[in-house]
Amino acid sequence: MKAVVWHGKEDVRVDNVPDPVIQESTDAIVRITSTAICGSDLHLYAKLSPIMRAGDIIGHEPMGIVEAVGSAVEHIKPGDRVVVPFNISCGHCFFCDQQLYSQCETTRDTGKLARAASLLGRGKGASLFGYTHVYGAVPGGQAEYLRVPQAHFGPVKVPEEAEDTPDERFLYLSDVLPTAWQAVAYADTPQGGTLGVWGLGPIGQMCARIAMHQGVGRVIGVDNVPERLDMAARYGVETVDFRAVDRVRDVVLEMTEGRGVDAGIDAVGMEASGSAIGSLLQATKLQLDRATALRECMSSIRRGGTLSISGVYTGPIQAFQLGDLFDMQIQVRMGQANVRRWVGDILPLLTDEDPLGTGDLKTHELSLDDAPHAYEIFQKKQDGAIKCVLKP
Numbered sequence: 001m002k003a004v005v006w007h008g009k010e011d012v013r014v015d016n017v018p019d020p021v022i023q024e025s026t027d028a029i030v031r032i033t034s035t036a037i038c039g040s041d042l043h044l045y046a047k048l049s050p051i052m053r054a055g056d057i058i059g060h061e062p063m064g065i066v067e068a069v070g071s072a073v074e075h076i077k078p079g080d081r082v083v084v085p086f087n088i089s090c091g092h093c094f095f096c097d098q099q100l101y102s103q104c105e106t107t108r109d110t111g112k113l114a115r116a117a118s119l120l121g122r123g124k125g126a127s128l129f130g131y132t133h134v135y136g137a138v139p140g141g142q143a144e145y146l147r148v149p150q151a152h153f154g155p156v157k158v159p160e161e162a163e164d165t166p167d168e169r170f171l172y173l174s175d176v177l178p179t180a181w182q183a184v185a186y187a188d189t190p191q192g193g194t195l196g197v198w199g200l201g202p203i204g205q206m207c208a209r210i211a212m213h214q215g216v217g218r219v220i221g222v223d224n225v226p227e228r229l230d231m232a233a234r235y236g237v238e239t240v241d242f243r244a245v246d247r248v249r250d251v252v253l254e255m256t257e258g259r260g261v262d263a264g265i266d267a268v269g270m271e272a273s274g275s276a277i278g279s280l281l282q283a284t285k286l287q288l289d290r291a292t293a294l295r296e297c298m299s300s301i302r303r304g305g306t307l308s309i310s311g312v313y314t315g316p317i318q319a320f321q322l323g324d325l326f327d328m329q330i331q332v333r334m335g336q337a338n339v340r341r342w343v344g345d346i347l348p349l350l351t352d353e354d355p356l357g358t359g360d361l362k363t364h365e366l367s368l369d370d371a372p373h374a375y376e377i378f379q380k381k382q383d384g385a386i387k388c389v390l391k392p
Contacts, residue, residue, distance in 0.1 A: 003143035004371040006056045020147035025072035028151030034167035036061035037388045051132040059142025060086035060129040061174040073152045082155040085339035086175045088127040091153030102336035144392040179337040180206035183310035186333035187263035192217040196261035198293040199268035200228040227384040252300040260302035268293035269311025291317045309334035364388040
């Protein structure tokens with residue numbers, strides 16, 4: 001089969017690799033019909049080479065048709081159309097029983113490399129599809145076929161009445177929608193209150209739409225990409241172009257009577273763009289603090305508010321302002337999305353009139369063979385690329 005394979009920094013290729021097969025009774029084989037590129041994949045593309053290996057199949061936002069199942073898989077069968085959550089969870093361990101599926105004990109990688117990658121020395125969370133050798137080294141879903149471990153629990157069956165609905169109505173249930181839903185839930189913005197969203201990529205876009213669907217009064221969205229700002233504005237977001245202002249915090253305070261937003265979501269993570277001096281440091285290979293969005297978000301939240309972090313961070317943050325957060329009594333909530341926890345809330349919204357506008361998120365549809373080009377334009381924010389979907 002064909003698959004998108006990592007070969008080195010900013011070097012992904014479409015290779016011919018062996019077809020996956022059933023290995024455990026809880027496995028399934030899915031023929032992929034749509035698979036998306038995530039902002040987190042850009043970390044693999046450009047930053048995480050120490051925990052990648054040449055030949056790794058990447059991708060963690062797939063859906064498709066079940067081709068085969070192991071003997072222990074009963075809730076799906078060959079021919080079913082399914083979405084595959086990005087984290088791999090068993091559904092019955094201690095943490096799964098608490099709906100903390102991203103911390104599944106059954107699939108966690110507790111090996112030497114995973115422990116070394118954690119400053120606390122306790123390894124990483126649940127295995128992820130196509131995402132490094134500290135998250136299980138599980139072959140990913142940017143491929144023609146995917147072996148799905150823990151398929152007795154993980155895959156989400158698309159309702160039969162939605163048989164003729166385009167994939168993109170359900171595809172984002174693999175990551176984007178539950179990640180955004182959890183970020184909004186963790187932000188806990190009061191009804192009628194004001195939410196700030198830093199980063200208007202796919203996650204930020206859906207954070208804004210979900211928040212307004214749930215009754216938030218205002219959403220202030222911060223980015224610098226015109227296409228992202230325009231898309232968010234179409235859904236009622238009050239946008240701030242951070243390149244056009246001296247300091248985002250001052251603008252947000254002015255928009256909120258000097259108080260700040262009730263809650264802020266950092267939907268950027270370590271892909272954040274910084275100041276001109278930050279760009280210079282990066283160009284000269286010196287250490288660069290990539291927490292620009294996080295710092296701006298923290299400084300724009302009112303006292304007693306909430307900081308919700310959905311953007312991915314993989315290491316320590318320099319001079320983290322813990323004292324200011326303490327003084328301002330700001331709550332902090334974060335973590336990988338517990339995908340299956342939110343499926344029951346989201347799925348009904350995908351079978352009605354599409355109030356979240358899932359059909360409006362995709363900007364580019366390309367063949368699997370065009371994956372290298374898709375990665376390039378997504379990373380460089382070229383050609384209006386906000387969400388790229390690959391069709392095997």
